[in-house]
Amino acid sequence: EIVLTQSPATLSLSPGERATLSCRASQSVGTYLAWFQQKPGQAPRLLIYDASNRATGIPARFSGSGSGTDFTLTISSLEPEDLAVYYCQQRGNWPLLTFGGGTKVEIK
């Protein structure tokens, strides 16, 4: 089983600041790594797939990078509406999926 570890658990930043979220896999998943945003009471929304591809309609301030076991989601300039929990998901052993434990982004 591929385990995903996200850090930090919580990130508290002010609007306009840069947010950097990390996801580490227990074994290589190539570039089959996605990032999701989940706001309270809503279903998760796909932001990034295949490590660095923005999904349709996702603002350019969201970007992803990495390969193998280490991945990063960057929000270049935080907006108040970016308050959410962010999850990484691997499909390196597709069709099985695994999710990370999540990073909560708080806006100061």
Add this chain to the structure above:
Amino acid sequence: QVHLVESGGGVVQPGRSLRLSCAASGFTFRSYGMHWIRQAPGKGLEWVAVISYDGNNKYYADSVKGRFTISRDNSKNTLYLQMSSLRAEDTAVYYCAKDDGIAAAGTVYWGQGTLVTVSS
């Protein structure tokens, strides 16, 4: 557009069974694999099961293997999750999600979820 609507959730006693449904529309259902993913209250996302487009291949998380069964009826554009021997730890919102395939973006579309509460 793609629309996924889960139903069948509710309160059920430990050890009992429940069947969830996911009605799909806006795409050719019989051409895509489908997942069930759950989220316990205040917790993270947990993948539960996946079924291939034709129903011939099914995979489960270890936590539900032997108790849950995923199935589909392509004539009705509906995905199912039969849950038996339910435990308190199965309490969660259950989402269905469409799998666009390994060569595409993956699980782009999700339903809004249905809440299952296992309690006496």
